[in-house]
Structures are given as C-alpha cells and as structure tokens.
Amino acid sequence: MNAAPNYEQAGDLKIGQVGIANLRVRSFEVERLADEMRERVQRAPALFRRAAVIVDFGGLSDLPSVDEARALLVALRGAGVIPVALAYGTSENDRLAEALDLPTLAKFRAQYERAGGEAVSPAPAPAPAAAATPSAPQQPKAGQPRNAPAPAPTAAPPIAADPGLVMTAPVRSGQQVYAEQRDLTVVGTVGAGAEVMADGSVHIYGSLRGRALAGAQGNTQARIFCQEFHAELVAVAGHYIVADEAPAHLIGKPVQVWLDNETLKIAALD
Structure with missing residues (x-):
C-alpha cells in the first residue's frame, strides 16, 4: 500500500532584508529542499536566481552533521x-x-522569528506616570496686585507628525528604497526590477511592477496599498507571494495586501 503523499514543504522560505532570503529548514531532506528551491527559482527567476540565502536549522530537533550540512x-x-x-x-x-x-547572522534570525510568530521577549512596561501633586499657590511678584489674574500658561509647540519616507520620483528598475522604522509612500510608479521596502506600511500611488515588502522587521500589522497591481512580489513580515500566485482578476487593479493568521491576503480596494 502506498504511503499518503506529504504536501508539507520541507523548508519555509521568507523574505527579509533587501536581497536576502531566510530558509528555515523544517525537515532535513536534501533532495526535497533542493527540489523546492529549484521550483521557486523557476517560478520567479528575477527574484530567486543567484539570490543570497541564509540557512536556518533552528526548526530541527537535531543539527545535521558537517557533511550533511555541506551536502x-x-x-x-x-x-x-x-x-x-x-x-x-x-x-x-x-x-x-x-x-x-x-x-x-543574529539580527536576521530575530527578524524572522518576529515574522514567524515565535516567542519574542516582551518590551519593558512603561514606567508609571508620577502622581500629580497639588501646587502651592503662587505668591504675587513685587508690584503686582494680590487680586491680579494668574498669567496664562504658555502653550507647548505642536509636534509635527512623521510623514514617513516620501518618494516623489518614480522608483526605476534596479533601484532599492528602504524606509527604516517608518512607512514608505511612493507618489509615482515602482518599475519592474525595482524594490521598495518599509518597516511600516507601503503606499504606492501608481503602478507596482517590481517588488514591495512591508513590515520588514516583523510588523504583522503592516500593509501594502497600490493603485495598479502588476507586482513581481509582495511580502508582509516575511510572508510573500510572487506574480504567478497572485489572483488574475486583481492584475491592474487597486489593491491592498495584508497578513491574516500568517496567510497573505490580497483584495481590491473599494
């Protein structure tokens, strides 16, 4: 009796920093891992051919031997x-x-774990605000009448909101733009072969023909918005799809891309 087919992939490939992918090995089967990678390269050669890959053995219970890893x-x-x-x-x-x-590479692993939903040390809790203490009544200055009204408090200067990184020129083939710790807004188009990436969300008010990566540091709430969808690749917090996997009825349409329970979703903008 034939064994039931195994549809689960032997390795998870996630997109991280510009030009680098992280291959987390879940099942150490050299032939399967090579076949899966070969299929990815054939499906998206512009993205994966001769791509730099970090191999992550953290998903295995036992490390491979030197000879096995070298193979x-x-x-x-x-x-x-x-x-x-x-x-x-x-x-x-x-x-x-x-x-x-x-x-x-330690930093890349930390980004991958945030993207993959694994445990991350919680951020320290903010210090509690100091309790307000009643202020002593102000004594009038010399020469000021006792019944004179108190001076009006000086208004604090307004704090300008960070608009993120705004690109007013088109992002052309071969260009890479990265918005660290903020959103990225591209007023024009992102050409084929170009790459735009942000730790926050990515907003494209034109055609997206290259690659767009949001939540590069693992922010699963980040999104991608574009007015005309022709992307080679879109990714949020390391989870990606390539052009061949995108819904055909959304090509050329305004769309948004987001992550829902580690599944990348694409939908038309209403």
Missing part, C-alpha cells in the same frame, strides 16, 4: 541560489557554521 549547501547552489550564512542559534550551531566556513 545541503551544494544542493542549494545547484538549485540556483547562494547560501551565504547560517542563522544564529546555539553554540553547536556556531561550531557547525565555523566548520562550514560561514558566518552566523
């Missing part, structure tokens, strides 16, 4: 991508990286 690196290169580092992990992971003559 995976060779297979991934054969599939069309370039492994450039291991994701930061345990001391054993560090020794494995050293044996493979690869660096470990």
